[in-house]
Amino acid sequence: MNKIFINEVPLRKPKTVMKLDRLGAMFPTRMSFMRTLLRNLSQKKAIITRPTWEIDNDGFGYAVYTIKIDDRDYSLVAFTNDLDPSDRTDRVIATAWDSSYVLYDGVPDITEISRLQKNVPRQEVGRFSAKELVLSRANKSLRLFSHVVQALKRGKQPDTKMIKDIGYLMRTTAVYGNGKFGIADRNTLMNRDIISGPFMVEMLTVWMIRGFTHDLVEHLGGSKLKKNIKTYLGVGNATGLGMAPFLVTHPELLSNWMMARETGLARVRAIPILSQLQRNRILELADRVVNHLNDWEVSDKEYQIRIKSLRTEWREIGENLSSLISEEKPIDALVKFSEKFSLDCQELMVAFVLEPFGDLVDGLTCCMVSDGSMPLNPVMDISELREFIQRDWNWSIEFDFKSKKETAQFWYVSEEKLEPRLGLRYEEPGSELESPLDIARQIEKLQLDLTEGFSNVAEFLRKFPEHRSVLRRVQVMASYPYSEIRDNMISESCRPIDMLRCKLSYFGAAKFDPKSDRWVRITLAQGAPLFDELDGRDDWWLPVFSA
Amino acid sequence: MKNNTEYITDWMKTFLDGQGTWSVKACSVNEVSALISKACLGRGLPNGHAFEMASLASVLMSDQVLMGFFVGALYETLDEPIINLDNKTLTIDHARFILSGPMAIDALVSGVETVVLRDMAWKRLITPLLINAENTYKCFFSFETIDNSVVILNHSDTKVLPDLGEPKLVPELVIEALDLLAKKTYVPSSEVSRRFGAGAGLIDID
Numbered sequence: 001m002n003k004i005f006i007n008e009v010p011l012r013k014p015k016t017v018m019k020l021d022r023l024g025a026m027f028p029t030r031m032s033f034m035r036t037l038l039r040n041l042s043q044k045k046a047i048i049t050r051p052t053w054e055i056d057n058d059g060f061g062y063a064v065y066t067i068k069i070d071d072r073d074y075s076l077v078a079f080t081n082d083l084d085p086s087d088r089t090d091r092v093i094a095t096a097w098d099s100s101y102v103l104y105d106g107v108p109d110i111t112e113i114s115r116l117q118k119n120v121p122r123q124e125v126g127r128f129s130a131k132e133l134v135l136s137r138a139n140k141s142l143r144l145f146s147h148v149v150q151a152l153k154r155g156k157q158p159d160t161k162m163i164k165d166i167g168y169l170m171r172t173t174a175v176y177g178n179g180k181f182g183i184a185d186r187n188t189l190m191n192r193d194i195i196s197g198p199f200m201v202e203m204l205t206v207w208m209i210r211g212f213t214h215d216l217v218e219h220l221g222g223s224k225l226k227k228n229i230k231t232y233l234g235v236g237n238a239t240g241l242g243m244a245p246f247l248v249t250h251p252e253l254l255s256n257w258m259m260a261r262e263t264g265l266a267r268v269r270a271i272p273i274l275s276q277l278q279r280n281r282i283l284e285l286a287d288r289v290v291n292h293l294n295d296w297e298v299s300d301k302e303y304q305i306r307i308k309s310l311r312t313e314w315r316e317i318g319e320n321l322s323s324l325i326s327e328e329k330p331i332d333a334l335v336k337f338s339e340k341f342s343l344d345c346q347e348l349m350v351a352f353v354l355e356p357f358g359d360l361v362d363g364l365t366c367c368m369v370s371d372g373s374m375p376l377n378p379v380m381d382i383s384e385l386r387e388f389i390q391r392d393w394n395w396s397i398e399f400d401f402k403s404k405k406e407t408a409q410f411w412y413v414s415e416e417k418l419e420p421r422l423g424l425r426y427e428e429p430g431s432e433l434e435s436p437l438d439i440a441r442q443i444e445k446l447q448l449d450l451t452e453g454f455s456n457v458a459e460f461l462r463k464f465p466e467h468r469s470v471l472r473r474v475q476v477m478a479s480y481p482y483s484e485i486r487d488n489m490i491s492e493s494c495r496p497i498d499m500l501r502c503k504l505s506y507f508g509a510a511k512f513d514p515k516s517d518r519w520v521r522i523t524l525a526q527g528a529p530l531f532d533e534l535d536g537r538d539d540w541w542l543p544v545f546s547a
Numbered sequence: 548m549k550n551n552t553e554y555i556t557d558w559m560k561t562f563l564d565g566q567g568t569w570s571v572k573a574c575s576v577n578e579v580s581a582l583i584s585k586a587c588l589g590r591g592l593p594n595g596h597a598f599e600m601a602s603l604a605s606v607l608m609s610d611q612v613l614m615g616f617f618v619g620a621l622y623e624t625l626d627e628p629i630i631n632l633d634n635k636t637l638t639i640d641h642a643r644f645i646l647s648g649p650m651a652i653d654a655l656v657s658g659v660e661t662v663v664l665r666d667m668a669w670k671r672l673i674t675p676l677l678i679n680a681e682n683t684y685k686c687f688f689s690f691e692t693i694d695n696s697v698v699i700l701n702h703s704d705t706k707v708l709p710d711l712g713e714p715k716l717v718p719e720l721v722i723e724a725l726d727l728l729a730k731k732t733y734v735p736s737s738e739v740s741r742r743f744g745a746g747a748g749l750i751d752i753d
Contacts, residue, residue, distance in 0.1 A: 129573060179577025186577065373602075375683045376595075378653035413585075415733035423734070430734030436594045458653035461595075462630050465646065468595020 009269040009332055011262045015395060018258070020487040024498025025343040026505040027351035030358060030541060031261055034508030036365045037203045038528055039538050040194035044069055048211070048531045051107065055080065059220045062117065065208050066107050070193060074133070075104040076208035077113065079121050080216070088139050097123070097137035099170060103205040105131050105184065123174070128182040134205040135183055138170040141236060145169050145217065152221020163229055164295055164545045167511065167523045169213040171236030175202045197369050198253065199507060206524050210235045211531045227530070232545045234526030237509065240519035242419045244499040245411060247485060248437050251473060253370040255480030257506055260368045261350070262482070264361035268353050269332040279325050281356045285541070286321055289314055289352060292542040298513045306344055313341040314348070355541050374479065376472045378458035385457060385471070386450060388478045389443070395486040396440035408492035411435040422496060422518065438490045442470035510542060555622035562615045562720050569611070571716035579717060580604035582725045589731035590621055592645060599649040606675035608714035613675060618724045620644040620669040635660035642667045644676075651700055652680045655688060662700040670698050678708050
C-alpha cells in the first residue's frame, strides 16, 4: 500500500468547490450512494428472491422481490397497469403511471398486498403506513420497452445501438422517502447499518426496480436478454425543480457529502508514487472515460457543446497521462493539470482519480450521513458571530440586491402540486410568498441589523427574530464549511439544473440529459451488478456498453 | 372567510367538544413537521421560528389535545411581546407561545436563570417546548404556573418533566386547520408559471 501523507495536500477550499457552476459539473464517483449501496450489499452477501410473480401475459399485475440484509427482509412490491399513452408524462403533475412501487419493511402478506394495491398506484393521492419505506413510480421508455419485448418474442436480442442510446427500460418520475404521504420517517432506519446511510433505501428501491424491468421484458418477450445488455440497462429518471431546494434546506448534510469527497480527493492527491499495477489501472480507466464520453449524446445544444469540449480536453489529458502518472505525487499532478480545462473536465478528473483507490476513500462514505439539524447556539457572542460572517460569508457581499438581475427569480411552492418552482419576480405574481432560499440576501439583511449593543445571539434574536434562520446558518457554516452553495439563488443567472446535477451525481447518476435549465433526465444503476451478481463486483464507474 | 379569532374560537369548541370522537389520520412525524413549518410561514412567522415550531412535531404528536392547543396558539393574535431582562430574570409580557417559546429557551440556554411568561394562553404547550429543548440542549428544565396566565420557567438539576410517549394518530381537524394556514404560502399557477415550469412543453417520445 502507498505511504500516505494526508496533511501534505489540503482540501480544496469551499469557496472554490461550492460555486453553482462547479456543482453543476459534477460526476458520479465510487462514493456515490448507488455504488456504496451495492458494494455494501455485496459485502453483506445480501440475497434477493422473488416470492410473488402475478403478472399476466400483457405484463400487468404485481410482483414481490425480497432482499435479506443481515437478519431483516425488505420487499419491493411492484404494480403495473395499462396506461393510456396520453397520460404518460414525466411531469410531477401526472396522475397515472405504467408502474408503481413501494419498498416494504418486511415481507407483505396477501392482506398487505391488497392494501398496497389500493394505494400505491395512486401515489400522492394514496395513503401509506410506517411499514412502507419508499414510494415510487416509473413509465416505460416508449422507444425501447416495446422494441426489446418484440425482439425477444422473435427470439432475437434488441438492437444494440438503441440499448446504448437509451440505456433504460423504464424511467422513474419520483422516488419518495422520509415520511412522505405517511410512509416511515427516516428515523426508523437510524440503526439499520448499511441501510441507514443517506438515500440508501431510495437507491435500493431504484436498483430493485431495475431488476423488475429486466424480468418484465423477459416475461413478455418469452426469452432471456443477454447478460451484457441487461447489465447496461439501468433505470432512467426525470428530475425537476422539486429536488433543487434540498441542497439549500439540508446544509449539514450537504457539507458532509462534500467533505467526504474532498477528503477522499486530498488523500489520493497525497499519494507519493504509483505502482505499475496502479498506473495500468489508471490508463485503463482513462480509456473507459473516452468511450463513455463518446456514448454521451444529448439534444440540448449548449450541453452537447460542453460534452464535445470535454472530449477534446480529455484527449489532451490522455496524451499526457503516462508522463503525469510517472511523476512524484502523480494524482496531485493530474488534478493540477486538469485545472487549465473546463469545470466539467476538472470535476471529471476528481471522480476519475478517486476511482482506483477504494482502500483510501470508501471508508469515508460512513461520514456522509447527518443526524439532523444543528441547534441554534444562543450563547454565542455577537463579536464571534461577526467574525464568522467576515470569515465565511465574504462571497455573499458580491451581489447587488438592488439590481433587478440579482433578484430576477424567486422560489415558491405551487398550489397546483405543492412542489417547489422558480418564478420570474418581475413578470409573475406570487413573489410575496417567496420561499426563503435567498440566503445571500438574508445575510445582507442580517448584517444591516447586526449593530453594536447586543451581547449574545439570544439577546439579538429577541430584538430581531426574523434573522433566526440565517443566523443559524452562519453558525452551521462555522462547523460545516461546505454547507452553503456560494451563489445567489435568486439571480437571473441561477440555473437549477446545476443543483440537480450535484445531487444526482451523489446518487450515482450519469449521462445527464437536460431538457431545459430546470429539469434533467439521467440514468441510474447502468452497469451495476444484477440481482445474482452481488459477489463483490465493484468496477462499473462510467459504464460503457460492451457488445 | 372568518377572521382568525372567529375561526379558532369555533374550531376550538368543535375540537374540545369532539374529544375522543375525532376522525384521526396516521401521519409520519416528518409529514406533520413539514405541515407545521408551512402553517407557521402561512401565519407570518419568521422562517427560523417556523423551524423551531416544526421541531416540536414528535412531542406534540404524543398527545392529541396538545396538537389542538398548538393550533390554538398558532391562530391567536400576535401582540408585540414586551421584553425585560432584569438581572438574571427575563420577563415577557404578551407572551405568545409561537413567538416567545423559542425566545424563552434561548434565554435559559444562554444563562438566564428564570423566564417569566405573562399572558400565556396555551400553558400546556410549555411541557413539549421544554422537553424538546432538553433533548436538543441536553440539560433539564422545570416550570410552574402561578395563576391562569403566568408561567415561570427555570433550570433544573434533575429531570422533572414527564415522558410524553410515542407519536399518536393526528386528529383530522388539526390537519385541516394547519393546512388552511399552509395554503397561504402556495402560489396559484399562472400562464407564465405553466410555460416555464419544470417539464413544460415536454412531449414524451422517449
